[in-house]
Amino acid sequence: MEREVHVGISGEMRSPSRRRLLWQYLASMRLAVSLLVLLAIASVIGTVLRQQESYSSYAFRFGAFWFQVYRDLGVYNVYRTVWYMGIVGFLVFSTATCITRNTPRMLREILEFPVRQRESAIRAQEHFLELHSELPAPVLQDRLLFLLRNSGYRPRSESHDGRGHVAARKGKFNRVGYFLTHLAIITICGAALYNADVPVRWSEWMGTLVPETNFNMPLTSIPHSAWMPLHNPAYRGSVTLPEGDTADVVFESAGDGYLVQKLPFQIHLKSFHIKYYSTGMPRDFVSDVVLYGPKGQILKSGVVRVNHPMSYDGTEIYQSSFSDGGSLLRMRSFLLGLPAMAAGKLVGRVGQTLKAGSSGYSISLKNFKMTNVVPWSSVDGHAHPGSPVINLGPSFIYVVHTPQGEAGEFKTYMLPIHRDGQSFFVQGFRETRGAQYTYVAIPAGPHGGISLFVDYLAALQQTLSGGASPTPAVLTQVFQQVAQVDAPTMSPEKQALFIRDSMLAMTQMHDYPAPFILRLSSFHHRWAASLQVTKWPGTIVIYWGCVALVLGIFILFYLPQKKVWAELRADPEGGSRLLLGAGADRNRLEFAREFAGWREALESSSGSTSTSVTR
């Protein structure tokens, strides 16, 4: 890839063989620049389209025809397609060819630097001057040497046949920069390929390793063909562990399935917790972890935090994400239309599906969240300068299936929120996933809880089904009857407020898709942490490759190679003649100034003018 200057072609011109042409093309600059630009353009694709999503979402977006076209092109996972890897591979191959081709020449250049240079070669330099002086040649030579030394060179001189030869250079090791950068690229790409699990990909391709696509299969029944060998040199998998659980495998995603990697130790998650800032923003995610050996001995224990992995014997364990690990929830179910006395009790863990009595309804507990920090404005629409967010406390999400199979999703907050002197329990529901939740604010009675509301609702339904019309007087009268039992101390103002808020809640509940309301009465929280385990022996090679790359770039740009050759001889007409040629391969503008300075100095010290050429 280096600029070649051919000085004098000797011998007859031979037409280069086809192989030689190919060799030249592979190591050519034009190919390298084209490949760099092509790779850059190809890389754009993967950033414009989100990678590795489910096929169904792509199919939905592009339609059947284009979905297939894009899939065949590998657009959904560009960076692992054969053609992309091909471009990278070709670039590496071209770089390798380039190094092989240039190494002998460059080594020669570093090691050999002849003082004598042919006159034609001196004249072919980028900067050249010819100067006639009245001074004798040795004097002129001394001045030139003095000048070069003053410019920081260490010139050498020789004389042959009455001619003086001077040569000097700086940045002898500039070419080392070339080796370092180009070797670094090959090394980094090579180590990255190794880390990308080439042996595993290979056996996958050979068919000895088959990714499992059933994600609900218990570990013991996963077929042997989906297990990677214990002594796999490099892997990167993750495992989700509920608090108190232990695992000795990690799962690595492969295509639309996964592979299982056995670990040389067992990971036990003692506990997981989230630290918060005063704003309610998470500050840290911390897993307390113990590693056990195959005989049950403790190998290592400690915490795994974001940015602070745990390392053990060449493997690294990272805090990657977290979820609910099956929290125990105790709930009460209030049937709409029946008094609160009839409320049933439910107990279950997140992830389980419960039967709601003998009604045929089923309840799947989906998720539990300890804290819900939301902007104030989303609660009451007012701005609260100073404390822009509020913690709504624990919430849980569940899906209710009707006996007919219809589903609705619910989100229930455990603690009440306070607004305009009245407390409310917030209950969200939606009938399709991805839709916005509709929120119902159920007013809390003076003793807390929603019993007063439930009783009021039941009494109203009974009265109205008896044929009464819902006039304000009836509504108030029914409420007073209920309140006499449930909350006898309630003031008339509070009662009016409660009635108004109840009416609002009942309107909001018009589309409520279940005949009951679940309230969370207590919980025992259990986290699950996702830990990522990696083993990458190629890492150290990548580090050194990176060091070489940066060092090489520095050498290439900041230690340019400059070469100076001069020839001096006595002029038959008296005085002497100087031929000075010089060139630099970087920072040419600066070097041109340096050369112009030399010319000036030589002219003024020898009292003559020169003819000079700059190409």
Place this chain on the structure above:
Amino acid sequence: MANSRVENWAPEQLPNTHRTMRDTIFQGAPWGAALTLSAGFIVFRYGAQFGEWQYLVLLCWYLALLVAGSLWRSLQLAVPAVVIPALAAVWMYSVGQTPENSWILHYFLQGLAGAMWMCGLLLLATATYILHVWLRSEPLGRWATRLTWAGTLMGFIGLGVRWRETYIGHPSWGHIPVSNLWEVFVLFCASTSLFYLYYEQRYRARALGAFVMPLVASAVGFLIWLTFAQHMDRIEPLIPALQSFWMKLHVPMMFVGYANFTVASLVGLAYLLATRSATRGGALARAMPAPEIMDDVMYRAIAFGFLFFTTATILGAVWAAKAWGGFWSWDPKETWALIVWLNYAGYLHARVVKGWRGTSMAWWSFMSIWVVTFCFLGVNLFLSGLHSYGKL
């Protein structure tokens, strides 16, 4: 006889193309002494709390400032001009003064005030540079340079003080102010101006300011919008993923790269317009520096930016490896960094090895601004991924 004439030949006659080691040491001595004293003071005062990392960081700063200050002597004044006011502000905070009860903090030294002064001064500087080229007025040019210096210094003072401010009232929030879009835009404006000043001074090419500074001015405009419409100047705690000392290395180095690439691309624009104007005998060509100079500025800026961009990308990859368990996840930001890297690797190969020059390379350099801007800003605004904390 002849030899004595050589010895008498006065070295002053020599062109000053090379500074000997002795010159460098002699000229750099006061600067080196000042740095050594400061470092010594820091070790003496805080050494008891230092671990090996702190010593390493101090050593890196010491060496970097020593080299940078002796290569560009204006820095020898600029560094104290930033550090002293910033330390003064830190001291004022420590004795209980706040922007509410101290007008100096309120109007000049608090982080926000520093950034706003930077905005105003850089906008003024931009206008002055344009007038300088338009009217061919040297005094205006000198004023433009002074204004740019003042704006840059205020920007860095503001960032320095803000670093301290992140700790005030909530010590656990403290972080280097490069964590959100507002903070990095202050850094971008200040560092682009700083590197521009370097090239201006080194090449005595003041007219370039009329091309480089308008981009800084538009970044300033965006920053003002972020401040007043988005209130992004508010100090917020760091998300867990960003709590790492790697951020202190990765982000600032990235901005050395971005700043130099930006300068190079706008010099590319200046080159294109000036050469076009030259063929028509226009006035612009006479106001601008010679094309070879602009070509060299472009190359120098790209080479320097490339060195830092490469280092910063590598540091980012190492951070990712340490924090998330993988060097490279093909996250959009990573991929775009790779695209920028490949683009400039192509440029440098073509320029250095093939020796390409002139209009085509100026076009290449100029068009690269779109790639760089997309990497810096577009990815955060339009794409999602691991770097999504840089969002609006």
